Amino acid sequence: MSQDEQIPLLSVEDEAPPEGVAFINPRCSLHTSDGYSVVLASGMRIAYFAEDDAVACAYAQVLLVTQGWADQNDVARAFNKGERTVRRNLRRFEEGGMAALGLQTGYPKGRSRKPRSLEDKVLTMKTHGDSTASIAFAVGVTVTTVRAILKRRGWKEPAPAQQQVLAKETGGEAASQTPVAEEVEPDEVEGIAPAVEEVTRKSREPEPAEGDCEPGGRAPAAGEVEEEPVGFTMDHDPSDRTIDRAFACMGVLEDATPLFGDADAVAGAGALLAVPALVESGVLRIARQVYGSLGPAFYGLRTTIMTLLVMALLRVKRVEGLKEKAPAVLGRLLGLDRAPEVKTLRLKLKALAEDVGRAERFGRALASERVKQREELVGLLYVDGHVRAYHGEQTLPKTHVVRLGRVLPGTTDYWLNDMDAEPLLHVTAEANAGLVKMVPLLVEEARKVVGSRELTLVFDRGGYSPELFKSLLASNAKVHVMTYHKGHWTNLPVELFKRYEGEVDGRRVTYDLADGEVTLSNRLKLRQVTRLTETGHQTPILTSRRDLSALEVAVRMFGRWRQENFFKYLREEYALDALVDYGVVEADPEREVPNPARKVIEKTLAKAREDLKSLEAEFGRAAECNLERVRPTMRGFKIANGEIGKKVREAQQVVAKLEKERKTVAKRVPVGETTEEEIVQLAPERKHLTNVLKMVAFQAETELFHIVGRHYRRSEDEGRTLVQTIFFNSGDLRVSADRLQVIYAPLSAPHRTAVLEKLCAEMTKLQTPYPGTRLKMEFSVGKAA
Secondary structure, three states, X not given: OOOOOOOOOOOOOOOOOOOOEEEEEOOEEEEEEOOEEEEEEOOEEEEEEEOOOHXXXXXXXXXXXXXXXXXXXXXXXXXXXXXXXXXXXXXXXXXXXXXXXXXXXXXXXXXXXXXXXXXXXHHHHHHOOOOHHHHHHHHOOOHHHHHHHHHHOOOOOOOHHHOOEEEOOOOOOOOOOOOEOOOOOHHHHHHHHHHHHHHHHHHOOEEEOOOOOOOOOOOOOOOOOOOOOOOOEOOOOOOOOHHHHHHHHOOOOOOOOOOOOOEEEXXXXXXXXXXXXXXXXXXXXXXXXXXXXOOOOOOOHHHHHHHHHHHHHOOOOOHHHHHHOOHHHHHHHHOOOOOOOHHHXXXXXXXXXXXXXXXXXXXXXXXXXXXXXOHHHOOEEEEEEEEEEOOOOOOOOEEEEOOOOEEEEEEEEEEEEOOOOOEXXXXXXXXXXXXXXXXXXXXXXXXXXXXXXXXXXXXXXXXXXXXXXXXXXXXOOOEEEEEEOOOOOOOOOXXXXXXXXXEEOOEEEEEEEEEEEEEOOOOOEEEEEEEEOOOOOEEEEEEOOOOOOHHHHHHHHHOOHHHHHHHHHHHHHOOOOOOOOOOEEEOOOOOEEXXXXXXXXXXXXXXXXXXHHHHHHHHHHHHHOOOOOOOOOHHHHHHHOHHHHHHHHHHHHHHHHHHHHHHOOOOEEEHHHOOOOOOEEEOOHHHHHHHHHHHHHHHHHHHHHHHHHOOOOOHHHHHHHHHHHHHHOOEEEEEOOOEEEEEEOXXXXXXXXXXXXXXXXXXXXXXXXXXXXXXXXXXXXXOOO
């Protein structure tokens, strides 16, 4: 058999395989003829050797096992070897590579039966910052084997402060969108491997960082936006990514490089206008730092993040919504032959959610990046909770859902929004803790992203607590509060109010305000700014900020409703309340909840008090109707109404007994003592990650909304609707040497088309490369048909 001779594809379902053919498993087979053997895997030739070449034969066995094509038992049976022989070849290869396969039978003298050289090499490469996939490719084993070795050797990711090894961007001419290899025949795949290894090695070559940064990218200089590393592809046709998919199966490729081609009337191409804003947010760079890699895959980390962001912009609110989108059409926006489907995207989210806490670090890092870009807007933060009602089968803590007016099982997320009410950070409360309890935790989280600057927290009456105010102001944490007065207060005389007029954040405002001081129940003195409405209603505002004008205090406090509008918008447009998965995790069984036994007593006590009140009313009516000429004395009245009096006394005794019993029962007890069921909560990781990505998509949409507002008169009323219309607009894609041109169809009206032209011009000025390529994005509007 010659090396170039074609091998027919066979099936294990054949009644009897032809002579010289041995099936290893349903996808692999060993063909022997004329003193030569060929190993096929899924129709691809992976080994070719002479029958008397023991080293090549042993290497073929090793290759089948280490690359995951077959297990040791199947290989031993097909090659007519013992299982111990195959295992011995594997150990020798791990220890010394190809040279070790040429040793004589048996273990060499003086050698350990548990060689460590391969494990030491893997551990060294990992310590130097190499990715798991690059290590697997370099040493010739699968990613699973590398992970098993690292786990066996006790490898742990170093702390962020210790991670100083960063990936170096791939070199190459700027004129091409991606490094593309020359077209090759399938039989030359073995020859391609060294070239792929070289490109992969260069793209992952470590370089010392200029600053403290986690692995995954070069630390950008001051004022510089780090670009997404450029990958490589061996495909030429954007609609056929067969070679890249094969490399992903072989463990060589970690993410498919976007490859664009000319296309007409691509639906949803308007979402590409948001790509520059997404890149500027740092979401891809930070995701690379926090999550590293998803391992060998065609749909890697960058592709997964971009898919979820584009889905959010195009209002594909759930992963299941991808069923309604043509994969090939959505794939054109991602530079792929087809977008990932529902099952694939679910698996990617599952992989990203394996390490609990990463989503929080991801959101915190994005918030820190946002603070750098909008420092002037984070001195004042709006704080509020949003309840996600739950209607599943799990037993979850209940809380009051204000918009529904009901108490339902659910989960409460607390959001921090900046001065423009745009989202900055969110934290999931354990067991729906109230705002008063959560404020200290939210202050800690805010400090991690905004630093030591002074903070003013603005919240509604749910956070009103004189003791909380006192502890915050006395903690030297540079925290101020602003909220509504809660409880009873005395209305101020109308003559104390003055008319305040001015311009705040570009808006003309007018209020009738009274500025003064108030002493709370714990003797804490705060400033009180009271607003008088046209109907005569007074709204008192409490704050520890005495440096602000009364007008600005009122504007900032009443501006809190923009945060409510933000919740409503994300709930309707981005499905903020949608479940991502139905998984649960164990909750703290020691957290305290209201004592059910006390609730039973209080319910019985309330009923007893109602009965007593009814009997006392009946006794009083009898006294009112008493005729003094018949029963002139109280003694005579009691004798005449002795039955009612007896019932009243008995009811009083019941109430007294229940009140005494209630005092012996604790108000709150650990939740583990109240039920025999498992204490659980909804798994937070996937939901937190998707919330963060929806928040980034909303921020990018808001950036476009602000640009539209400079050119559109009715921006306040129709601006976001116009931006959504632009996202759904179709466009033609044109690819040149270093440009990705998107030419949009005109909108429904000339004045809207004019706004789109202005928006395209401003986004083109940024000269943003599409993530993963060197193609600078250019936007324009075509002529009407």
